[in-house]
Amino acid sequence: MNNPSISVIMPVYNVEQYVPAAVDSVLAQTFTDFELIIVDDGGTDMSVEICASYDDPRIRIISQANRGLAGARNTGILEARGEYIALLDSDDSWDRDKLALHKIHLDNNPQVGVSYSGSRFIDADGTPLRQAQRPKLNNISAKDILTRNPIGNGSAPVIRKTALESIAFLHRDEPRRICFFDETFRQSEDIELWIRMALTGGFRFEGIGGLLTNYRVVSGGLSANIAAQYDSWNRMMKKVENNAPEFFAEVGDEARAYQLRYLARRAVQMGDGAFALALFKDAVSVSSRPLVKEPVKSAVTLLAAAAARYLPTDLVGRLATGWTGGRAFA
Structure with a gap:
């Protein structure tokens, strides 16, 4: 079996209300050469059972004790076989052309390590809101990332796997475990990774046009x-x-x-x-x-x-x- 071009990493933790929309948006992609790695992060609701009900050979489910979002993403990335890593939080969803457009962007721009796009906000019921994230797309500096974070949210980027490997490190308490996201962070893990990549990595950040991610705004969430x-x-x-x-x-x-x-x-x-x-x-x-x-x-x-x-x-x-x-x- 050939390796897929893109590995989609989706941590799942007590999101049974939203996870069907997330999975459906991946399976509906116009670009089909992907694997969907669902990381069960030790939740207690029916989220994983819902994911397991999908009959698609591109889906893999990995279960672990709770490590938080950073730890679940690390587990998924370590299992990934694709050249590109697409992150999707399980309460968000994607436009059907998202993977296709990011693959074109990354294939044609080898210096770009992180490709991202704008996002529309949706409410708890999935209704699009009038607000959106329309970030700066070009000439991104470390200052841009620290002050304004143009990537915007964890479901927006598609990342070259070699860019992640260039900033990998060993877990301080588990020396055999390779980390990309810092698992000591239960929040701010995204911006910590982006700024570390911007300061130490040899790859560019660059966005593409369009609102390709549906970012769910839920008042009871982590934010x-x-x-x-x-x-x-x-x-x-x-x-x-x-x-x-x-x-x-x-x-x-x-x-x-x-x-x-x-x-x-x-x-x-x-x-x-x-x-x-x-x-x-x-x-x-x-x-x-x-x-x-x-x-x-x-x-x-x-x-x-x-x-x-x-x-x-x-x-x-x-x-x-x-x-x-x-x-x-x-």
Whole structure:
């Protein structure tokens, strides 16, 4: 049996509500030379049984004790036989042409290690929202990645396997286990890998046009735990500072301001206006660059935070639904 061109890595952990849409979107790809490696990360619901109900020889299911998202991805990558690695979180889904377009991009640009695209937001029911991630696509620097993370989310990239192998390391507690993502991170594992690749790898990051990923916004998900998310992000920043102190000194404050503004928007999503305003104030106090570079987005964040803080909850909910086009807000 020939090796597939692309290995799709999909960790699964208690996502029975969403995993059918994720699997269906992979099997519906116009490019068909892939394997789908589903990593059962020790969940307790019916997610894996749902995955096992699919009768397709391209699907492999690997079970392990819970390691978190980073650990599940590492397990999948180690099992992968493809030249390219496509990551898909099991609550997201893809446009049917995503793999085909990324393969063309990577085949024709051997210096590109990470190919990515924009993403549309969907709500818990799969309804497309009006908001989308439309990232910078070309001339991506390490600064771009740390401050604005153009890859956007973990279901957007398709990665050259040799690029991952170039930054692999041994697990500190399991010296025979090869890691790509740092398994000490339960959040911020994506940005930690991207910045490590940008600083130490010999491959470029480059995007292609289109919104090819459906990124699900669920208020009860990992991103809703703002305090834990910020703590994890700070640990990532500390790692960057230790490994690249001059780079950190140049861009650290700006990156922190962008992150705090992002978390303010997450707090609005949770309906916590007071917390959102506090986070926005902290962002401005750290660096004014997000205000200067993105004045409209910053102003919208401030207005949304103020509305969530001072307007009645039901009114805020109606305004939020009108703004997003779906039920994205708590």
